[in-house]
Amino acid sequence: MSTTLRSACPIASALDLLGDRWTLVVLRDVLLARKRSFSELAAPEGIASNILSDRLNRLVDAGIVTREPDPDDGRRRIVLPTARGLELVPILLDLHLWGTRHTAGTAKPQLAEWVARDREAAIASFLP
Amino acid sequence: MSTTLRSACPIASALDLLGDRWTLVVLRDVLLARKRSFSELAAPEGIASNILSDRLNRLVDAGIVTREPDPDDGRRRIVLPTARGLELVPILLDLHLWGTRHTAGTAKPQLAEWVARDREAAIASFLP
DNA sequence: TGGACCGCTTGCTTTTCGCAAGTAAACTGT
DNA sequence: ACAGTTTACTTGCGAAAAGCAAGCGGTCCA
Incomplete structure (x- = not known):
């Protein structure tokens, strides 16, 4: 552990x-x-x-x-x-974008597009 | 597999x-x-x-x-x-930044700083 | 031609995963 | 107020994966 x-x-x-x-x-x-x-x-x-x-x-x-x-x-x-956990949001969004482009997982494509277009805004939308 | x-x-x-x-x-x-x-x-x-x-x-x-x-x-x-592999560079750099801030791993702190300051330039530096 | 090096594979032990079942405490309906 | 349900777990056991050590064929180098 x-x-x-x-x-x-x-x-x-x-x-x-x-x-x-x-x-x-x-x-x-x-x-x-x-x-x-x-x-x-x-x-x-x-x-x-x-x-x-x-x-x-x-x-x-x-x-x-x-x-x-x-x-x-x-x-x-x-x-x-x-706060430490919230700093993982960018990593999760990058994974979402990469997964959308390169894997069979295609759920929430509009989120991937948002991340590609305005990453900072997308990140901010998941903060409290 | x-x-x-x-x-x-x-x-x-x-x-x-x-x-x-x-x-x-x-x-x-x-x-x-x-x-x-x-x-x-x-x-x-x-x-x-x-x-x-x-x-x-x-x-x-x-x-x-x-x-x-x-x-x-x-x-x-x-x-x-x-090309698909190179698109993982952003994720690795984000992990580097998060790890530098929140774990005991402190190697290459100047890279973390660069990622924090100018992410796009840092990413580009690892492309061929 | 002999020895070292590189990229593996094989066999075995140890650790982790994952399912099914069980449990205590808290809530809900009558 | 009591019975039944829901929530958040824990336990036990078999299966899968990780990790270690040894070996092996092909290639390079002196």
């Missing part, structure tokens, strides 16, 4: 945290789709609940999201992005 | 290809450090040779790099990025 530092390279260090099959998909839903609860996040392409639980804990440990009790429903623990 | 399509989301599709511990580290060395041979790429933070071989094959299948015999040394099979 501890972040084993692979090297001094910031790309490798970032990937120690984000470089797996699910973490950035979860963050996509938190940062771009603004999903806030465990059960909303469980939908993503069928992630198993134990994996989702593990990834959320890692993201909390890394200071990318926080979790707080929902005042409206004591069963829920809301997931909220931190 | 086949690209199992997880969903119509371009982010998920991109991560089907790139979302693991090594692929983007290999691409960092191909795209940013301009490494071209298997043995140069084997250095990255100690990737095992069977894993490197597998990742290079996947990247070739995905059209992100090509491999050609080295005219100067018949043992070598040079790794070259395609």
Whole structure:
């Protein structure tokens, strides 16, 4: 569970945290789709609940999201992005653009177009 | 080896290809450090040779790099990025910036600064 | 011609993933 | 107020992937 530092390279260090099959998909839903609860996040392409639980804990440990009790429903623990988490929005949008151009995933093409045309505005639209 | 399509989301599709511990580290060395041979790429933070071989094959299948015999040394099979691969440079630079700001990886801080100041120029500097 | 080098592959152990089932606490309807 | 449902998990186990060490064929170099 501890972040084993692979090297001094910031790309490798970032990937120690984000470089797996699910973490950035979860963050996509938190940062771009603004999903806030465990059960909303469980939908993503069928992630198993134990994996989702593990990834959320890692993201909390890394200071990318926080979790707080929902005042409206004591069963829920809301997931909220931190400033550090919000700085991942550009990466997610770049991935969206690259994926739209070069993979079979073609959902939300207008978002890709927006990112291509005015990246800064697109990024700002996902900030609080 | 086949690209199992997880969903119509371009982010998920991109991560089907790139979302693991090594692929983007290999691409960092191909795209940013301009490494071209298997043995140069084997250095990255100690990737095992069977894993490197597998990742290079996947990247070739995905059209992100090509491999050609080295005219100067018949043992070598040079790794070259395609246009599709070069479009990953922005993502790698964003990861570098985020990693520099938020992880323990602090190598090449002047690159992060350049990306923050003039992203387009930094990207262009890694194109052929 | 012998030895080193390059790009792998093979076999085996260890770690991680992923599914199914189960559980405690909190909410909801009657 | 009690029964049933929902939420957010945890546990156990089999499957898949990662990682390590060794080996192997082709190529280069002295």
